[in-house]
Amino acid sequence: MTPKKKRLPLTVIGGFLGAGKTTLLNRWLREANGLRMAVLVNDFGALNIDAGLIAATHGDTTALTNGCVCCQIGDDLGRALVDVIEAKTPFDAVVIEASGVSDPWRIAQIGMAAPELSLEGVIVLVDASAVAQQSADPLLADTLVRQLKSADLVVVNKADLASAEALAGARAWVGATAPGTPCIETTESAVPLALLSGLPHADVAPHVCGHDCHNHHGHDNPDHGSLFQTWSAQPETVIPAATLRAWLREVPPGVLRLKGLLRTGDGEWSEVQFAGRHGSLRKAAPPADDTRPGVVAIGLRGQLPEEALKEFFAP
Numbered sequence: 161m162t163p164k165k166k167r168l169p170l171t172v173i174g175g176f177l178g179a180g181k182t183t184l185l186n187r188w189l190r191e192a193n194g195l196r197m198a199v200l201v202n203d204f205g206a207l208n209i210d211a212g213l214i215a216a217t218h219g220d221t222t223a224l225t226n227g228c229v230c231c232q233i234g235d236d237l238g239r240a241l242v243d244v245i246e247a248k249t250p251f252d253a254v255v256i257e258a259s260g261v262s263d264p265w266r267i268a269q270i271g272m273a274a275p276e277l278s279l280e281g282v283i284v285l286v287d288a289s290a291v292a293q294q295s296a297d298p299l300l301a302d303t304l305v306r307q308l309k310s311a312d313l314v315v316v317n318k319a320d321l322a323s324a325e326a327l328a329g330a331r332a333w334v335g336a337t338a339p340g341t342p343c344i345e346t347t348e349s350a351v352p353l354a355l356l357s358g359l360p361h362a363d364v365a366p367h368v369c370g371h372d373c374h375n376h377h378g379h380d381n382p383d384h385g386s387l388f389q390t391w392s393a394q395p396e397t398v399i400p401a402a403t404l405r406a407w408l409r410e411v412p413p414g415v416l417r418l419k420g421l422l423r424t425g426d427g428e429w430s431e432v433q434f435a436g437r438h439g440s441l442r443k444a445a446p447p448a449d450d451t452r453p454g455v456v457a458i459g460l461r462g463q464l465p466e467e468a469l470k471e472f473f474a475p
């Protein structure tokens with residue numbers, strides 16, 4: 161019997177800004193243990209900080225640039241997927257991290273167009289500690305709902321930061337928005353890699369969700385690129401860790417998400433993160449290549465405090 165050529169499983173990770181997508185990706189890469197995973201990362205912003213954070217520890221990461229993967233860089237994604245499919249040393253799986261403001265289902269559709277790929281599923285993360293506030297914001301709600309409706313599996317993450325009441329609220333919101341979609345709760349995006357093969361295979365049934373797919377994955381308002389705005393800088397000077405920590409305690413209003421890799425001392429680098437009202441700073445290995453420091457902030461258009469950001473990061 162001739163063995164059937166195995167199609168490359170594709171998984172798309174989506175979810176709102178800061179929900180834990182990169183954390184999940186890094187976890188899987190740590191667990192991959194001999195599996196060769198191709199990772200395509202898209203950030204909403206001029207600098208692709210995520211690719212830097214992942215590439216700092218793992219290889220085979222392709223940064224997709226130019227904003228939101230689903231509506232602006234279909235070609236880039238297509239080209240990156242062809243490279244993965246045609247790689248001399250074959251990959252075992254491909255994972256795409258969608259930007260925090262994009263619709264992961266659109267990305268999955270681009271992937272499904274390639275006969276060499278088979279869609280394992282779309283995993284959508286939700287920040288348990290912030291989703292109540294985010295979904296109540298009329299300007300953010302549509303993006304969150306669209307993401308959730310794309311999911312084959314919903315991961316309610318950051319359970320450690322949420323009160324019992326907030327967790328119950330997040331669970332109820334997921335249940336009402338994407339009824340019947342499997343949902344798990346995690347801290348630090350603890351979704352085992354082994355779970356991948358258990359996801360519905362969209363090449364068998366386009367989407368196992370119990371709804372009309374067209375409506376279910378409605379894309380009536382894909383223009384989220386104009387809803388959000390980014391600001392970025394590449395500060396060459398050292399910003400001491402204590403100064404950054406103090407700033408993170410009082411991030412100016414209007415910043416929904418901020419992340420970066422910065423110099424915090426002589427030969428010392430730190431990863432700065434802010435999402436859902438929580439900021440953190442941790443030491444990072446100095447980048448091996450000539451990566452420059454960089455920081456990206458995201459907010460609703462017109463609400464990003466650009467002057468305050470510039471004053472602090474790029475005076």
Ligand SMILES: Nc1nc2c(ncn2[C@@H]2O[C@H](COP(=O)(O)OP(=O)(O)OP(=O)(O)O)[C@@H](O)[C@H]2O)c(=O)[nH]1
Nearest residue numbers: 176177178179180181182183260318347348349433
């Ligand atoms: N306390 C806590 N922090 C978490 C958890 N998961 C992720 N984080 C932190 O939250 C911040 C954002 O996590 P990321 O994995 O970068 O989120 P993301 O969804 O990739 O963010 P974007 O790409 O900007 O949309 C980082 O500082 C993480 O270390 C969690 O379960 N609990």
